Amino acid sequence: MHSVPPAEGRSSFIEQARQAQIIRATIDVVAEQGYGAASFARIARRASISPALINYHFRTKDSLMRGVLATIEQRLDAAMAGTEDDEPETYPDALEGMLRRFAEHCWTHGEEITAMTEIRREMRSEILREAVAQSHERGMAELVAFIREGQSYGQFRDVDPALFASVLMSAMGEFPRLPGNSAEERRRVAADWVSLFVNAISVTAGPGEDADHDPAGPTRSGSGA
Amino acid sequence: MHSVPPAEGRSSFIEQARQAQIIRATIDVVAEQGYGAASFARIARRASISPALINYHFRTKDSLMRGVLATIEQRLDAAMAGTEDDEPETYPDALEGMLRRFAEHCWTHGEEITAMTEIRREMRSEILREAVAQSHERGMAELVAFIREGQSYGQFRDVDPALFASVLMSAMGEFPRLPGNSAEERRRVAADWVSLFVNAISVTAGPGEDADHDPAGPTRSGSGA
Amino acid sequence: MHSVPPAEGRSSFIEQARQAQIIRATIDVVAEQGYGAASFARIARRASISPALINYHFRTKDSLMRGVLATIEQRLDAAMAGTEDDEPETYPDALEGMLRRFAEHCWTHGEEITAMTEIRREMRSEILREAVAQSHERGMAELVAFIREGQSYGQFRDVDPALFASVLMSAMGEFPRLPGNSAEERRRVAADWVSLFVNAISVTAGPGEDADHDPAGPTRSGSGA
Amino acid sequence: MHSVPPAEGRSSFIEQARQAQIIRATIDVVAEQGYGAASFARIARRASISPALINYHFRTKDSLMRGVLATIEQRLDAAMAGTEDDEPETYPDALEGMLRRFAEHCWTHGEEITAMTEIRREMRSEILREAVAQSHERGMAELVAFIREGQSYGQFRDVDPALFASVLMSAMGEFPRLPGNSAEERRRVAADWVSLFVNAISVTAGPGEDADHDPAGPTRSGSGA
DNA sequence: GATGAATGAGAATTCATTCAT
DNA sequence: CATGAATGAATTCTCATTCAT
Numbered sequence: 025m026h027s028v029p030p031a032e033g034r035s036s037f038i039e040q041a042r043q044a045q046i047i048r049a050t051i052d053v054v055a056e057q058g059y060g061a062a063s064f065a066r067i068a069r070r071a072s073i074s075p076a077l078i079n080y081h082f083r084t085k086d087s088l089m090r091g092v093l094a095t096i097e098q099r100l101d102a103a104m105a106g107t108e109d110d111e112p113e114t115y116p117d118a119l120e121g122m123l124r125r126f127a128e129h130c131w132t133h134g135e136e137i138t139a140m141t142e143i144r145r146e147m148r149s150e151i152l153r154e155a156v157a158q159s160h161e162r163g164m165a166e167l168v169a170f171i172r173e174g175q176s177y178g179q180f181r182d183v184d185p186a187l188f189a190s191v192l193m194s195a196m197g198e199f200p201r202l203p204g205n206s207a208e209e210r211r212r213v214a215a216d217w218v219s220l221f222v223n224a225i226s227v228t229a230g231p232g233e234d235a236d237h238d239p240a241g242p243t244r245s246g247s248g249a
Numbered sequence: 250m251h252s253v254p255p256a257e258g259r260s261s262f263i264e265q266a267r268q269a270q271i272i273r274a275t276i277d278v279v280a281e282q283g284y285g286a287a288s289f290a291r292i293a294r295r296a297s298i299s300p301a302l303i304n305y306h307f308r309t310k311d312s313l314m315r316g317v318l319a320t321i322e323q324r325l326d327a328a329m330a331g332t333e334d335d336e337p338e339t340y341p342d343a344l345e346g347m348l349r350r351f352a353e354h355c356w357t358h359g360e361e362i363t364a365m366t367e368i369r370r371e372m373r374s375e376i377l378r379e380a381v382a383q384s385h386e387r388g389m390a391e392l393v394a395f396i397r398e399g400q401s402y403g404q405f406r407d408v409d410p411a412l413f414a415s416v417l418m419s420a421m422g423e424f425p426r427l428p429g430n431s432a433e434e435r436r437r438v439a440a441d442w443v444s445l446f447v448n449a450i451s452v453t454a455g456p457g458e459d460a461d462h463d464p465a466g467p468t469r470s471g472s473g474a
Numbered sequence: 475m476h477s478v479p480p481a482e483g484r485s486s487f488i489e490q491a492r493q494a495q496i497i498r499a500t501i502d503v504v505a506e507q508g509y510g511a512a513s514f515a516r517i518a519r520r521a522s523i524s525p526a527l528i529n530y531h532f533r534t535k536d537s538l539m540r541g542v543l544a545t546i547e548q549r550l551d552a553a554m555a556g557t558e559d560d561e562p563e564t565y566p567d568a569l570e571g572m573l574r575r576f577a578e579h580c581w582t583h584g585e586e587i588t589a590m591t592e593i594r595r596e597m598r599s600e601i602l603r604e605a606v607a608q609s610h611e612r613g614m615a616e617l618v619a620f621i622r623e624g625q626s627y628g629q630f631r632d633v634d635p636a637l638f639a640s641v642l643m644s645a646m647g648e649f650p651r652l653p654g655n656s657a658e659e660r661r662r663v664a665a666d667w668v669s670l671f672v673n674a675i676s677v678t679a680g681p682g683e684d685a686d687h688d689p690a691g692p693t694r695s696g697s698g699a
Numbered sequence: 700m701h702s703v704p705p706a707e708g709r710s711s712f713i714e715q716a717r718q719a720q721i722i723r724a725t726i727d728v729v730a731e732q733g734y735g736a737a738s739f740a741r742i743a744r745r746a747s748i749s750p751a752l753i754n755y756h757f758r759t760k761d762s763l764m765r766g767v768l769a770t771i772e773q774r775l776d777a778a779m780a781g782t783e784d785d786e787p788e789t790y791p792d793a794l795e796g797m798l799r800r801f802a803e804h805c806w807t808h809g810e811e812i813t814a815m816t817e818i819r820r821e822m823r824s825e826i827l828r829e830a831v832a833q834s835h836e837r838g839m840a841e842l843v844a845f846i847r848e849g850q851s852y853g854q855f856r857d858v859d860p861a862l863f864a865s866v867l868m869s870a871m872g873e874f875p876r877l878p879g880n881s882a883e884e885r886r887r888v889a890a891d892w893v894s895l896f897v898n899a900i901s902v903t904a905g906p907g908e909d910a911d912h913d914p915a916g917p918t919r920s921g922s923g924a
Numbered sequence: 925g926a927t928g929a930a931t932g933a934g935a936a937t938t939c940a941t942t943c944a945t
Numbered sequence: 946c947a948t949g950a951a952t953g954a955a956t957t958c959t960c961a962t963t964c965a966t
Binding site: 529 | 956957958960
Binding site: 288289290300301303304308309310 | 934935936937938939
């Protein structure tokens, strides 16, 4: 006699509000106390609701975590998209812009990145639950494609793109934990951090100059990160 | 004259063997299924012993994990120490050697690094249990000192050392997960990976040459991280 | 607007019923099999519920026991209060009334007294958990005050009040174990038992008459223990 | 191939020493931390031996506790026997002497009485384990006989002997917990305590004088407590 | 929609006890 | 004699989940 179990996709108005509230509480708890401490009881207390309500809106803990990840990633994607008018001229510039936007996103949404990292790590252990793994793979794939493209124009050094992407991803997961008390310090750290990766993959104009690429290269056009 | 469960310092022969066996099982479970799955029951099943035996050799789960970390770190330290005769001439060379040795250690003991990373992450959330946190801090401190030293000789680019160390540490934690099926592929990945960080912190010999450092610099002497 | 396991103060209707049921089961088990046997498993079996339900209504075993004690003591206090119209004239009469009411309470609630004694004894060994210890101390203090008052009017013999109180308390703890199969026997035993203590502290009218007190003394007025 | 399991009665020299040592440790632990805390592990630690050794000398925990009780009771009996030349003239005097000797025994062996009380209480719950129950019953029986005798000579008031014995026993169990820091205070408390019971059962020379007994009575002869 | 009540599974840990050495 | 090693049973407690209301 109780209402139809919510299908977790489309939903009434209040339904969406509740889901958002629960997801927010989950992010906070995970970021502050770690995945291991993120029980329904603690999340519910944080959100000032009853634990059973979580099960009502997300059938299982798994699906809650999938919801959390989706939310975080979508917000992250939006933040990293950049506006149309600051379309960069070169690949290094594009990378730099991307990383800078990521850093800025972390200033305001650091807990989300922390939570995302924590959840992904936990999920990874359970034989890579599909949905979750895919989101991560997709992110990686985009990065790899972007790097490969830059390399084809000779604007990125010749490193295994998957490897660079992996290093970058793990560094991004750790970024919110970097010190940064004042706005000023945060800005300095971010700048340094960005330069580190841009430098790591930039073509060195050193002695052994790689002459078979056109370092100045054509302007970046497509992209997709 | 007596004994009662071992105080975990001195230990009989068989005692040490069991402890080692339990630690091994723990590493495997943590690396394969994540910290969250590392219950005494699972660890014991893995080691083909009864769960209570773990409590017999390690009074609490905490102390088991401390034992695991200690073992892993000690083995890692040994592996990264390097032999006396390949004392490197420059700081970049030293860094390269260090990372190369780390990568090699990972080929044979990847699960240990994975487990270490996992455990440390868990600990972090639990208000940083002292002993454990310290080991991590010490590692960081050594790295930072090493980098700062290289910078003082103008052999490392001028990046926030703590930041570089942080990025490096997180990348190291992720290293064992990088693909590497054949011996050959592993070697190639490792080389690329090492070059990435050496490059990231190396002084750019690009057009805008930083002339105020002595790039040739004095030969590295002391140090030891 | 929410709830999460009840904070043990306010409570819904069914909540109170369950708590009462659990407390009852605990009293029975403790009285019949001793504190040592009072595990959640046994209590739950007695109450025909699952052990976890006890944890739902009383977060910890400690709080369960505190609840049990509170219930027993409150019931005991009520039973010993006496009605307004039988206000006794002298201290010995007051003592006698008090003890008689206690004995009567034991006829119908003997297991409660037995359980209370058992639990208090257990608590004593655990470094006297405050709340619990206090209740006992308070009971003792009231008794002591009452005795001292009676002594000041020369209606009680000159014995160390704390000592008398201690002996009386331990005897009260043992009372429910006295034989008493028939109603008649119980009445006789109770009468004897009461007289024992009244006698023990009554002023002896023997040959060596203590003349410095006024044995007839003023009528008892205030007090209330 | 290991030596014959010790029959726990007669025994080699060293065997007896060990048993005594274990019993001592058990008494201490029980008296200080309560029966509930008296695990083999704790007892063994206290005695600086291995837990397994307790099982070697006392097949089971039950038999250990029986041994402890036997030891304590035997020592108590000896202490309460009194010397031949201070044979008392009257029953009240005999009672007084008995209680006084008990109190004195408690000054030096209080933990034993405390432990005995604690153990008996625990045992009682387990459907009165025979051996143990018997020892208690025997003690009670002796007391009852003594009181009845005194009553038959009109030297004790006419109270249910079993009841008086019960009250006395519970008070004795509590005696070691009475305050008594200085030797002087202990003496005073003991004197008061003794007088309490002597008074409680003494024939009152009050108005309603019981004339059918010979209050001066014949001198006490047999006795048996 | 939301909650309280209830539960079974599983967590770490302690315990008395056995047995080979 | 004595011990260390080992274990199964039992302990309190937490968790995700279900269901009637």
